[in-house]
Amino acid sequence: MLSAAQAGLLGCETCGLLSRPARPAHPGHCARCGALLEWRRPNSIQYSWALLIAAAICYIPANLFPVMRTTTLVGSDADTIMSGVIFLYSSGSWPLALIVLIASVMIPLGKLLALAYLLISVQRGSQKSTRDRTRLYRLVEIIGRWSMLDVFVATFTVALVQLQPLMSVAPGAGVAFFMAVVILTMLAVQSFDPRLIWDAERPWEGRHA
Amino acid sequence: MPEPIDRDDLPQATVVRPRRTRISVVWIIPILAAAVALGIAIQRIVTEGPTITVVLKDAEGIEAGKTFVKYKDVNIGTVTAVRLTDGYRKVEVTAKIDKSAAGLMVEDAKFWVVEPRITLSGVSGLSTLLSGNYIGLQPGKSTKSQRQFTALDGPPFIAEQPGRAFVLKADDLGSINIGAPIYYRRLPAGQVVGYDLAPDGKGVTVRVYVNAPYDKYVTPETRFWNASGIDVSVGATGLEVRTQGLISVLAGGLAFDTPTFLPATDAAPANAVFRLYSDRATAMKQPESDGRRYVLYFNETVRGLSVGAPVLVFGLPAGEVTEVGLDFDRTTMALRPRAEITFFPERLIAHMSRDQQAAGKALAGAGPGARMAFLRRAVEERGLRAQLRSGNLLTGQLFVAFDRFPDSPKPKIDWTQDPVELPVVPSTVTDLEARLTGILAKLDAMPFEEIGKELQKDMVALGKVMEGANKLLIDVDTSLMPGLKTTVESTNRLVGNVDTDLKATIEELRRAIASADQVLKSTDSTLVGANAPAQQEIRDALQEIVRAARSVRVLADYLERHPESLIRGK
Numbered sequence A: 001m002l003s004a005a006q007a008g009l010l011g012c013e014t015c016g017l018l019s020r021p022a023r024p025a026h027p028g029h030c031a032r033c034g035a036l037l038e039w040r041r042p043n044s045i046q047y048s049w050a051l052l053i054a055a056a057i058c059y060i061p062a063n064l065f066p067v068m069r070t071t072t073l074v075g076s077d078a079d080t081i082m083s084g085v086i087f088l089y090s091s092g093s094w095p096l097a098l099i100v101l102i103a104s105v106m107i108p109l110g111k112l113l114a115l116a117y118l119l120i121s122v123q124r125g126s127q128k129s130t131r132d133r134t135r136l137y138r139l140v141e142i143i144g145r146w147s148m149l150d151v152f153v154a155t156f157t158v159a160l161v162q163l164q165p166l167m168s169v170a171p172g173a174g175v176a177f178f179m180a181v182v183i184l185t186m187l188a189v190q191s192f193d194p195r196l197i198w199d200a201e202r203p204w205e206g207r208h209a
Numbered sequence B: 001m002p003e004p005i006d007r008d009d010l011p012q013a014t015v016v017r018p019r020r021t022r023i024s025v026v027w028i029i030p031i032l033a034a035a036v037a038l039g040i041a042i043q044r045i046v047t048e049g050p051t052i053t054v055v056l057k058d059a060e061g062i063e064a065g066k067t068f069v070k071y072k073d074v075n076i077g078t079v080t081a082v083r084l085t086d087g088y089r090k091v092e093v094t095a096k097i098d099k100s101a102a103g104l105m106v107e108d109a110k111f112w113v114v115e116p117r118i119t120l121s122g123v124s125g126l127s128t129l130l131s132g133n134y135i136g137l138q139p140g141k142s143t144k145s146q147r148q149f150t151a152l153d154g155p156p157f158i159a160e161q162p163g164r165a166f167v168l169k170a171d172d173l174g175s176i177n178i179g180a181p182i183y184y185r186r187l188p189a190g191q192v193v194g195y196d197l198a199p200d201g202k203g204v205t206v207r208v209y210v211n212a213p214y215d216k217y218v219t220p221e222t223r224f225w226n227a228s229g230i231d232v233s234v235g236a237t238g239l240e241v242r243t244q245g246l247i248s249v250l251a252g253g254l255a256f257d258t259p260t261f262l263p264a265t266d267a268a269p270a271n272a273v274f275r276l277y278s279d280r281a282t283a284m285k286q287p288e289s290d291g292r293r294y295v296l297y298f299n300e301t302v303r304g305l306s307v308g309a310p311v312l313v314f315g316l317p318a319g320e321v322t323e324v325g326l327d328f329d330r331t332t333m334a335l336r337p338r339a340e341i342t343f344f345p346e347r348l349i350a351h352m353s354r355d356q357q358a359a360g361k362a363l364a365g366a367g368p369g370a371r372m373a374f375l376r377r378a379v380e381e382r383g384l385r386a387q388l389r390s391g392n393l394l395t396g397q398l399f400v401a402f403d404r405f406p407d408s409p410k411p412k413i414d415w416t417q418d419p420v421e422l423p424v425v426p427s428t429v430t431d432l433e434a435r436l437t438g439i440l441a442k443l444d445a446m447p448f449e450e451i452g453k454e455l456q457k458d459m460v461a462l463g464k465v466m467e468g469a470n471k472l473l474i475d476v477d478t479s480l481m482p483g484l485k486t487t488v489e490s491t492n493r494l495v496g497n498v499d500t501d502l503k504a505t506i507e508e509l510r511r512a513i514a515s516a517d518q519v520l521k522s523t524d525s526t527l528v529g530a531n532a533p534a535q536q537e538i539r540d541a542l543q544e545i546v547r548a549a550r551s552v553r554v555l556a557d558y559l560e561r562h563p564e565s566l567i568r569g570k
Helices: A044-064 A081-090 A094-123 A130-160 A173-191 A195-199 B025-047 B099-104 B246-251 B345-350 B354-365 B368-380 B428-445 B448-527 B533-561
Strands: A068-072 A075-079 A167-171 B051-056 B068-071 B074-084 B091-097 B110-114 B117-119 B122-124 B134-138 B148-150 B163-170 B181-184 B187-197 B204-211 B223-226 B231-235 B238-242 B254-257 B273-277 B292-297 B310-313 B316-329 B334-343 B384-392 B397-404 B420-422
Touching: A044 A081, A044 A094, A044 A173, A044 B025, A068 A130, A075 A081, A081 A094, A094 A130, A094 A173, A094 A195, A130 A167, A130 A173, A130 A195, A173 B025, B074 B099, B091 B099, B110 B148, B163 B223, B181 B204, B204 B254, B292 B316, B310 B334, B316 B345, B316 B397, B345 B354, B354 B368, B368 B384, B368 B420, B384 B420, B384 B428
Parallel strands: B051 B148, B068 B134, B163 B273, B181 B254, B223 B273, B292 B420, B310 B397
Antiparallel strands: A068 A075, A068 A167, B051 B091, B068 B074, B074 B091, B110 B134, B117 B122, B163 B204, B181 B187, B187 B204, B223 B254, B231 B238, B292 B334, B310 B316, B316 B334, B384 B397
């Protein structure tokens, strides 16, 4: 299958308009929507890696630090994501525990691993299962934002449960790190250019990603 | 296949300034993230406080991650693990202490579990009802740090107020408990901090803390006594009740005071040792340092004579029995009871009149020679003797009484030995016994057998007399009976005659009664019968009287209204 780049053309990533580059080295902006036109996203791999590594670093304190600190008359209680899952499971509401586990633990981790896999496979010029990898990329892109669910729940709880002096909830350091993980992975996914997946199959001349 | 495209028709892209960087700026993000994470990790490591272990009896109310270590109500650490010790006998709690409180973890720091404690003398740890138990800390003075501790059973006494600690020695603990109040002139002045059994098991050591400013009233001469409960004493002056306050009645307490007869001295040093007296009277008693010891040898049982039994001189308390035992006399190879007494001259002096007390004191304070001479005169010339007397007839308690027995034989006393043996006289109880024995002996000596024999002889004689009497009676029967019989017969006949006469008389009487009856009947019909004329007439007469009365009333009414009619007529 011929790619636009092979044909020496550029597809606008925003509006999809196929256009000729102004110059091969500097393709210029989309004539219709004004978006920057690129053969491939510049430094895509590098950007993705940087953001991915940053996310991976933040993932550690996000899980070690408490997400919420509940203070009641009886005392104060700090919960990390995992202790919340364990608490939900041990108190009998395993469906809720499963949701939190999937949304807050498995998805971010899965995203990190999936993106790492995509990056490595692209860098190694793998030609295998390009279609599956493209699908994986789309899945990662779609599913990624749902991890913010946890952050929203935490912020809403903190804002709503302020029954001083009976009970109050304060955000923990973990929630900030967790948010950083979600945002960084989303940005990393954004920086990754999926076109690179199939570039290995059909190399084109002006390739200098 | 795509349609051929007219390339010239496609729009021309615009040119912008080139921007080329080999290594992207985006790497700042992971570097920043790494820096933040590293910074936090370093901070964690730097602020990491010590981890200590505290051995507890049990882990009641202790939970890993939820129980805090507090000092002055400030969280200085959290329990991270609770596990059994190796021998499964106790619980070992691991706690992470904040770095800021690391300096408190020294050798003599004390830990205990703070839980709600309700005692009669106060309620403590109420906040733990809501927050759960926590581990309290009392900092030590040592600078040597330590990481392994053993918790106390209860809260240690924390001297929050200035004052001084003292040590009391007592025979037993009584009803004193930790926290029991100490009173000085009925003001709460301190509390009991702790107690221990003496190492030899004889006695108890009570540690007390007296708050300032009361601690300065504790002098070396101060007496401590047990003020628990109610002290009720009945004396010649009446009923006397002493208490130190409701709490001491319920929870026990101590009191202290300094006897007024002693000179004022400086305050006692901290941790000075005092004796704990059982009550106020004993505590405030005058010191009887110069007690004189004497020994008494009795020739009778000393059952009921116990150590502490009073020694009375002319009925006044003057000392006490300090030892009761046996004495083996080698020369006579005889055992005899021995009692040692201590004699306190002050007690007798106290009974003297005020102006004589000085003289008494002078005598008591004189050298042993003068004292001995005085005693010798009393014993040898005036017959002063010791005697066992029964204090209580029911329990048989004995006491030693010194009285004058001028008739008693002059004793031989070795005045040089120590303690001096004083002469005794047999007790009145024994005296009574002896008399009873004498009576019994006399009874014993009586010739009961002979008396019995005599009696038997008399009885035989009496039997013979009775036999003679019997014979006499038989004689009387045979000689007198025939005559008696004829007499009876004639009497019988006489009675028969009388009987017939009586019958006739009765007949006549009956007839008379019948006629009387008839008379009565006729009277009845005239006066009482239903149609008796007399009754009818009486009724008529009564009606007449009623009518007459009515007319009189009418007349009276008329006259009342018209009194003038008496003069003018109707």
